[in-house]
Amino acid sequence: MRGLWSEFKAFALGGNMLDLALGFIIGTAFATLVDSLAGDVIMQFVAAIFRQPDFTQLAVTLNGSEIRYGAFLTVLVNFLLLALVLFGLVKLLKKIGLGNFRAQGSHECPYCKEFVPIDAVKCKWCTADIEPGQAEDEDLKLVADRQRTAE
Structure with a gap:
């Protein structure tokens, strides 16, 4: 107790x-x-x-x-x-520079399909590098293709 x-x-x-x-x-x-x-x-x-x-x-x-x-x-x-x-x-x-205001919203990681903050550059689930602020499915496919060709 x-x-x-x-x-x-x-x-x-x-x-x-x-x-x-x-x-x-x-x-x-x-x-x-x-x-x-x-x-x-x-x-x-x-x-x-x-x-x-x-x-x-x-x-x-x-x-x-x-x-x-x-x-x-x-x-x-x-x-x-x-x-x-x-x-x-x-x-x-x-x-005036007070407060910590971040972008709101989330988008799906093109690799693991988990949702991450819209301004994230790395997925917290699979640690893949992603581009921030791309919430459209077509944009996510482009990011995934670029990641695959870079590897």
Whole structure:
């Protein structure tokens, strides 16, 4: 039982778990901040233009079913604002050189058919040299052919 407790403690207090927990907490607080910006500032300007202070009440009734498109519009605006703010933050961090932003996605190794990160130059499974950023099947076939002729 003592070994299990020490394993759990190492897991729960390990660097990755704490980073994840702190990132989640900060992300939640940031989302609340952007939600307030959207609802309390930007949506108020939109409401002043359309003379409608609250879009959540906008709805259409079809055959007794209420379609609340106003609530959806409010959530959509909140989402778009959050995405825009996060995009701007990432662009700013890249520009000033902070953060380690790598290419996202993966592609299949032409040799072992396992998936590796899109910017990998060596397959972590079979250790073959591969060219990064080639996600199309035709491109992977060309890479495989070049590798075979080079050997």
